[in-house]
Amino acid sequence: MFKKFIKNIMGFEDEKEKDDEEIIENSTEEIEDLEEQQIEEAIEKIKEDIKEDALGEIKEDFKEEIIQELKEELKEDIEEIEDIEEVEDKNIEIEEESKEDPMGEIQEESQEVPQEQPKKFNLFSKLKEGLSKTTQNLTGKLDDLFKGHITIDEELYEEIEEILITGDIGFETTMKIVDTLRTNVKKKSIKEIDGVREELKLIVEEILSSDDAKLKIEPSPAILVVVGVNGVGKTTSIGKIASRLNQEGKKVMLAAGDTFRAAAADQLEIWAQRAGVDIVKHGEGADPSAVIFDSIHSAKSKNIDVLICDTAGRLHNKKNLMQELSKIFRIIEREYPEATREVLLVIDATTGQNAMNQVKIFKEAAPLDGIILTKLDGTAKGGVVLAIKSELKIPIKLIGVGEKIEDLQDFDAKSFSEALFAKSE
Numbered sequence: 001m002f003k004k005f006i007k008n009i010m011g012f013e014d015e016k017e018k019d020d021e022e023i024i025e026n027s028t029e030e031i032e033d034l035e036e037q038q039i040e041e042a043i044e045k046i047k048e049d050i051k052e053d054a055l056g057e058i059k060e061d062f063k064e065e066i067i068q069e070l071k072e073e074l075k076e077d078i079e080e081i082e083d084i085e086e087v088e089d090k091n092i093e094i095e096e097e098s099k100e101d102p103m104g105e106i107q108e109e110s111q112e113v114p115q116e117q118p119k120k121f122n123l124f125s126k127l128k129e130g131l132s133k134t135t136q137n138l139t140g141k142l143d144d145l146f147k148g149h150i151t152i153d154e155e156l157y158e159e160i161e162e163i164l165i166t167g168d169i170g171f172e173t174t175m176k177i178v179d180t181l182r183t184n185v186k187k188k189s190i191k192e193i194d195g196v197r198e199e200l201k202l203i204v205e206e207i208l209s210s211d212d213a214k215l216k217i218e219p220s221p222a223i224l225v226v227v228g229v230n231g232v233g234k235t236t237s238i239g240k241i242a243s244r245l246n247q248e249g250k251k252v253m254l255a256a257g258d259t260f261r262a263a264a265a266d267q268l269e270i271w272a273q274r275a276g277v278d279i280v281k282h283g284e285g286a287d288p289s290a291v292i293f294d295s296i297h298s299a300k301s302k303n304i305d306v307l308i309c310d311t312a313g314r315l316h317n318k319k320n321l322m323q324e325l326s327k328i329f330r331i332i333e334r335e336y337p338e339a340t341r342e343v344l345l346v347i348d349a350t351t352g353q354n355a356m357n358q359v360k361i362f363k364e365a366a367p368l369d370g371i372i373l374t375k376l377d378g379t380a381k382g383g384v385v386l387a388i389k390s391e392l393k394i395p396i397k398l399i400g401v402g403e404k405i406e407d408l409q410d411f412d413a414k415s416f417s418e419a420l421f422a423k424s425e
């Protein structure tokens with residue numbers, strides 16, 4: 001049948017018939033061999049399968065376990081993908097809204113992106129880590145004190161006083177804290193030593209809280225004037241703020257108003273590049289007010305949301321400092337009256353009580369709205385925050401807990417006092 005089929009198809013001629021028949025004969029044999037081989041292979045495979053099934057039965061439980069694990073992994077992956085999709089959807093929504101209305105509610109929306117929780121946890125651990133030196137100084141000593149004391153007596157209050165004073169909280173603020181503590185312990189009939197610690201934490205939180213602790217940059221446009229002595233971390237803080245606002249979708253510009261120090265504008269320019277924002281700078285020795293004037297006009301023409309101005313931090317002559325700053329504020333009032341204005345003083349926490357003097361001097365030279373406290377990670381003197389807020393009544397708005405671009409946090413009284421008085425593990 002097969003031979004005939006080949007013959008019919010190919011239409012072989014008579015004289016070639018013999019040769020052809022031979023070829024066909026050979027091919028048929030080959031095909032038959034091949035078929036036999038395939039059948040054998042198939043039988044082998046079935047045998048293997050049967051063996052595997054038998055093995056499968058023995059390992060049924062084990063298989064069940066693996067399947068269960070795989071299912072769980074798959075479920076986690078699906079949840080992760082759903083989270084990512086949700087975030088991406090939100091981002092697309094935000095992008096689209098910002099296209100429709102560039103001044104819209106970008107910031108509010110982006111804060112609603114799920115992931116807020118882990119971010120908050122990370123910020124707190126970063127804060128705790130940053131404050132570890134201050135915490136060791138305060139909490140370590142308080143721990144020892146509370147462990148050694150069973151009764152709540154005058155001796156306990158005196159020792160708390162000593163610990164707070166040596167923790168750079170300052171005499172006046174310490175007295176205020178301990179007096180309030182004494183009163184509250186009595187009023188609330190606190191009998192347990194742990195209750196005293198809890199109360200201390202609440203009093204500190206109360207002192208640090210303020211209604212205007214948030215950076216004021218709304219309504220747009222806003223101008224931030226950053227002041228402070230050399231080396232406190234002004235340039236770094238400006239870079240960190242710029243980067244953060246830029247990531248939040250704001251159009252940010254920097255003004256290199258420190259024309260006094262040779263490398264100041266260059267350093268600021270590096271931060272501008274890192275943060276991905278524009279900068280206006282003049283040459284060394286130029287008039288800082290001229291830089292501010294130019295930057296305001298550039299900000300207006302480019303529809304900038306937040307203009308952040310660096311200033312020179314010379315402090316050797318208070319009169320000079322006051323003159324220079326008041327000239328800058330005059331320019332801002334005249335050229336940018338519509339802008340939300342925020343004047344921020346940068347203070348280096350490592351200087352402890354000396355920081356208080358700087359605040360006092362700058363308070364006379366500029367209408368301060370808030371403080372950026374830097375280098376909290378490198379000091380045991382973080383307690384100075386309390387003295388600044390309590391005695392000088394200026395809200396702490398931002399804190400620096402490291403040198404990296406992301407190491408600037410909003411100041412949160414509750415987290416701060418929790419980190420400061422956290423029980424040592």
Ligand SMILES: Nc1nc2c(ncn2[C@@H]2O[C@H](COP(=O)(O)OP(=O)(O)OP(=O)(O)O)[C@@H](O)[C@H]2O)c(=O)[nH]1
Nearest residue numbers: 230231232233234235236374375378400401402403
């Ligand atoms: N550990 C730590 N270092 C910081 C922080 N903020 C700033 N610094 C470091 O402090 C040093 C001085 O910072 P700058 O930003 O140059 O200070 P500045 O006030 O602009 O100084 P001048 O440009 O001289 O006026 C740099 O080495 C920064 O990396 C912080 O929060 N933590």
